[in-house]
Amino acid sequence: DGGITQSPKYLFRKEGQNVTLSCEQNLNHDAMYWYRQDPGQGLRLIYYSQIVNDFQKGDIAEGYSVSREKKESFPLTVTSAQKNPTAFYLCASSGHYLSSGANVLTFGAGSRLTVL
């Protein structure tokens, strides 16, 4: 079955450490996204990528970095510069941004990061 796989599901980090969250999709989607969700809050866009080897900052990119070396993969690194990294992180993908397939985002199951 096609879908998006995020790993790990739960991650604990000490202050000052960088961590990388994995996101892999086998939907042959061009675009991929990372969102952050805080308790009781909506979704805030961190980074997105419309095509391989290209990505754009979202609304809250500070303290995060991404890469898009392969169509299937869009890892997110939470750096030590992120002041409040404890949150639920969601990866999503969609069709090409100019196509009707871009209308619908498919989400992964999320990764919960806790900073100790």
Added chain:
Amino acid sequence: GQQLNQSPQSMFIQEGEDVSMNCTSSSIFNTWLWYKQDPGEGPVLLIALYKAGELTSNGRLTAQFGITRKDSFLNISASIPSDVGIYFCAGRENAGNMLTFGGGTRLMVKP
């Protein structure tokens, strides 16, 4: 930037009751989507709307694309405990624009 106001923020209802929630935008959208997020999971698409006035059902769920194209509504009939979760609306102006998400409606159902 875009803003989507989703209301209510939360609802606590009795099993069997009907539920209504809505989203309003500051500009015209060409696409409206409704997602449900179960606790600890990613959002799952419930209904997609692409035309003003469109009314679409998915089981006990019914969503409408407002005539003004600035709002959308989601109704759940005869709620059951598994309806618990957060419901998000999302909208898109045109091709090339990002989806904008509402703040979510947290639904709690008392058996």
